[in-house]
Amino acid sequence: MRKWVSGMDDKLIKAMAELDEKAVLKLVKEELSQGLEPLSILKQIQTGIEKVGELYEKGEYFIADLIMSGIIFNNVLKIEEMNLYTTESKKCKIGKVLLGTAKSDLHDIGKNVFGSMMKMAGFEVLDLGVDVAPETFVARIKEFRPQIVGISGVLIVALEGMKETVELITAAGLRDSVKIILGGTIVKNGVDFIGADAYTVDPSEGVKLCLDWFEA
Ligand code: B12
Numbered sequence: 001m002r003k004w005v006s007g008m009d010d011k012l013i014k015a016m017a018e019l020d021e022k023a024v025l026k027l028v029k030e031e032l033s034q035g036l037e038p039l040s041i042l043k044q045i046q047t048g049i050e051k052v053g054e055l056y057e058k059g060e061y062f063i064a065d066l067i068m069s070g071i072i073f074n075n076v077l078k079i080e081e082m083n084l085y086t087t088e089s090k091k092c093k094i095g096k097v098l099l100g101t102a103k104s105d106l107h108d109i110g111k112n113v114f115g116s117m118m119k120m121a122g123f124e125v126l127d128l129g130v131d132v133a134p135e136t137f138v139a140r141i142k143e144f145r146p147q148i149v150g151i152s153g154v155l156i157v158a159l160e161g162m163k164e165t166v167e168l169i170t171a172a173g174l175r176d177s178v179k180i181i182l183g184g185t186i187v188k189n190g191v192d193f194i195g196a197d198a199y200t201v202d203p204s205e206g207v208k209l210c211l212d213w214f215e216a
Pocket of ligand 1: 181201
């Protein structure tokens with residue numbers, strides 16, 4: 001836990017950025033009891049995690065701090081009301097989404113944020129985890145029959161995994177049955193060459209795109 005992250009007024013964002021797990025969990029519970037939407041709580045947590053990333057890049061935080069930010073985020077999602085909201089909020093699911101981090105990439109904080117937001121929007125999400133091989137994506141598409149496949153990645157090497165996955169989905173004759181959306185910081189400079197239907201680093205925009213596909 002760090003106590004020197006300055007310049008932030010929002011208590012929850014600050015507590016997350018300082019990796020003060022006890023304060024984060026207490027503030028989330030307080031905000032829930034005050035009737036705040038879980039989605040807006042999630043957005044504050046996300047801003048705090050982004051601050052952790054910036055501090056790591058400046059050399060003020062270390063790998064252990066990054067891992068801690070992931071642990072705190074996962075513990076926030078375990079709070080009953082947050083969990084209920086992400087799993088039970090919409091009884092009638094809009095559609096199915098298969099989600100995973102691309103091959104060779106172990107980063108999952110951003111994927112988990114996007115997955116939670118998709119669940120909150122009413123999608124049924126099957127999360128395959130990290131370092132997901134293209135063959136695994138294809139096998140699970142055949143079983144789960146999602147309408148959308150989301151691939152996350154932050155490492156440069158993830159681009160190759162994303163490209164191979166889209167190619168294998170196409171080779172398996174499944175490309176017309178799914179929309180493919182890419183996300184994670186690595187897509188911010190454009191990844192048109194991969195052949196997905198969309199890409200974005202903004203999870204809210206990602207959710208909106210997916211909802212639009214169902215309304216079209
Ligand atoms: C946290 C972190 C880690 C943690 C990951 C913990 C975890 N459980 O995920 C740990 C410590 C394990 C880690 C390990 C490594 N990391 Co690291 N890590 C980061 C860090 C600081 C933050 C990433 C993060 O979680 N950001 C916060 C989330 C919320 O943002 P996000 O991922 O972009 O996700 C958002 C959006 O992109 C979007 N989104 C995400 N996924 C999806 C999917 C879809 C479909 C959609 C629509 C949207 C969407 O929504 C999210 C919410 O806003 C970044 C630096 C940075 N500032 O980004 C480096 C960084 C990504 N890591 C880096 C490196 C080099 C490594 C290591 C190789 C370090 C090492 N020497 O071992 C290993 C790689 C291990 C591996 N094979 O994957 C480099 C990558 C360089 C590159 N481009 O290739 C970075 C950029 C740091 C740097 N500047 O050097 N890392």
